[in-house]
Amino acid sequence: MSGADNIVITGFMGTGKSTVGKIVARRLDRQFVDMDDVIESRAGATIPNIFSERGEAAFRALERDLAGELSAQSDLVIATGGGTLVRPELRAVMGVSGRLICLNASKGDIQERLRKSNNRPLAGSWERLLDQRQRDYADIEHQIDTKGKSPDAVAGEIIALAGQRLHVKTPTGPGYDIWIRRGILNHVEDILEDLAPGTHVVVATNETLAPMYGERLASRLENADMITVPDGEAHKNLDTVARIYDDLLSLGADRNTTLVALGGGVVGDTVGYAAATYMRGIRLVQIPTTLLAMVDSSVGGKVGVDLPQGKNLIGAFKQPQAVIVDTQALETLPALQWRCGMAEVIKHGLIARPSLLDPDMWSRDRVVELVRDAVQVKIEVVQQDPFERGIRAHLNLGHTFGHAIEKVTGYRVPHGEAVAIGIVKAARLSQRLGMIGVDVVDKIVSILEAIGLPIDIALDRHEWYAAMSTDKKWQSGKSRFILLTALGEATIIEGLSKDEVLAVL
Ligand SMILES: NC(=O)c1ccc[n+]([C@@H]2O[C@H](COP(=O)([O-])OP(=O)(O)OC[C@H]3O[C@@H](n4cnc5c(N)ncnc54)[C@H](O)[C@@H]3O)[C@@H](O)[C@H]2O)c1
Known part of the structure; x- marks a missing residue:
């Protein structure tokens, strides 16, 4: 799989390459390059003038030089000229630098759009050219039909197809990449092959997900087995965990085996713990399938299992080799x-990234962006505090109240x-201490309600408090809460009196 991350948008004139490209660039916070614009500004002439005054060869030379230059950069959103990717050598160069995406539209739509933007006259033979171009573009991997779709919707499809790759730095080792893309499970063999060429892979998943995703995934990989929990x-x-060890042994797994945890947080934590401990640790790849995971x-390296006495009491830090997110x-x-x-x-939005609180971000066609922005918060926190000695505690906003609700x-x-209920309680406690205003609390309540999450529960408040006070994070019996100082800012507050806390329960 190409490691380069440019998004290269092509298509016939009037398919919306530039309009959509600008939206993609804005939404991904990347630089947008319109190749025709750059060529015109470098040549100091319009493209028809370059053709008529200097000849087609001169234009093609400018185009080739620019394609080479852009392909040496990354994280660009590029709208090509209509004929750029018809040239095999340019398609090869630009294809290596990123993902090629072709926009399609019907003749009627193209005619209509070009008439509206009346600065682009149509030559008489344009329909023949369109037919020819459609044949030329046909084998570009990603094709998007723009019919009946707004530019924003087309941009959403491009972002989902192009995907996002983030990097997590770890205290030891080279760190790892998080790949986020719709449909990436259909190409996962490329990533695994790059990580550990030719090695034995064991896909570990649960009984629900094995028929949905596991079997298909294992069948795509050479030298792969599957185990189910x-x-x-x-x-x-x-x-x-003992069952996983047994299965690994009977499959002949050794220290060269890569264990792939395919599933939600439960599979990720359990299989991750097995990977951390089997033969003193084998390679782990996380393929999370729930939004939470x-x-x-899936990010940050905490893995572990529950004991009858409590959740997550056994565990380890085990950094994955990669996290592969298929939003599909x-x-x-x-x-x-x-x-859930x-x-x-929302918790990530509240502690560090208020843009996640905007309902526009929650629509299903923006899910690649949602996951990217939300996981970015986790990355920033775990990079600063890989072993949970300080700021990583901010990720527990709402969790002290929440864990106690689960227990009671x-x-x-x-x-x-x-x-969600815990977040509201933490917000009310923050307001009670004068750290935020009631308007912030109201906003948080309305966000959670809009998602369909509960904001309160009828519990005996003394029982609730008692359950909180056994939280393993209340060090030496001193209460400890993550509270808010603003939307997007959290802090740790210790030693609050019982009465203060009871007042918000
Ligand atoms: N390690 C960490 O840093 C960390 C952080 C937060 C939570 N956790 C742990 O994560 C666990 C919760 O994870 P979760 O919320 O993902 O729950 P989960 O793993 O139990 O998954 C929820 C349910 O959804 C099903 N499912 C998963 N993906 C699906 C899909 N794509 N389509 C259909 N069904 C699907 C699962 O089979 C399961 O029944 C808890 O044990 C928690 O302690 C760990």
Whole structure:
């Protein structure tokens, strides 16, 4: 898989390359380059004038030089000239630098669009040229039909197809990449092959996801086996880890094996722990399939399992070799799991990135951007504090209240819903201490309600408080909360009195 990240948009005139390209660039915060504009400004003449005065060869030379220059850069959004990628040598050069995407439109739509932007007269033979170009473009990997779609919608499709690659620095080792792209599971063999050429791969997933994704994934890989664990938090325990060890041994897995954790946070944590400990540690790749796992649990290296006495009491830090996020998997995710993942996204927005609180960001056609922005918060935090000694605690906003809700209700309230209520309690406590105004609390409540998350629960407040005070993060019996000082800013507050806390429960 190409490591280069340019997005190269081509298509016939009137298909919207420049309009859409600008939107993509803005949404991804990248530089936009319109090749025709650059050529015109360098030549000091319009393209028709370059053709008529200096000849086609002169234009092609300018185009070739520019394609080479742009291909040596990365993170650009490029709108090519209509004929640029017809030339095999330019297609090869630009294809290596990033993902090629072709926009298509019908003759009628092209005619209509060009008439509206009346600065582009159509030559009589344009329809023949269009037919020819459509044949030339046909084998470009990504084709987007623009019919009936707004430029924003087309931009969303491009972003999903082109994907995003982020890098996480780790305290030891080279760090790892997070690949985010719709449909990337259909190309995962390229990434795994680059990471560990020719090695044995074991895909570990749960019983629900094996028929949905696991079997297809394992069948794409050469020299791969699959193991399956039971579904659910109740199985995030040492029995399941022992089962994974057994399966790995019977498959002949050794220290050259790569273990792929395919699933939500439960699979990621359990399989990750097995990878951290089997034969003193083998390679781990995380393929998260829930929103929560994509934006939170697959990144940062914390893996582990529960004990009967409490959640996540056994664990290790195990950095993955890569995290591969296929946002298409979210299309089969139950609505409740989506909402629960959104609770963590909102948490990330509240502690560091207020743009995530904008409802425009939550639409399904912007999910690559949503995951990218939300996981970016996790990356920034874990890079600063890889072993959870300080600022990483900010990720626990709402969790002290939330974990206690889960405990008191016997885990009947799903984690994400408990966190949502916890976030509201943390906001109310912050307001009570004068750290934020009531307007901020109201805004948080309305955001969570808009997502369909609960904002309160009827519990005995003394029981609730008692459950909080056994939280492993309350060091030496002193209360410890992550509270808000603004939308996008959190801080740790310790030693609050019981009465102060009871007042918001
Ligand atoms: N390691 C960390 O840093 C970290 C951070 C946060 C949470 N966690 C852990 O994550 C776990 C929760 O993870 P979760 O919320 O992903 O729950 P989960 O792993 O239990 O997944 C939820 C359910 O959705 C199903 N599912 C997953 N992907 C699907 C898909 N694409 N389509 C259809 N169904 C799908 C699963 O089979 C499961 O039944 C908890 O154990 C928590 O402790 C870990």
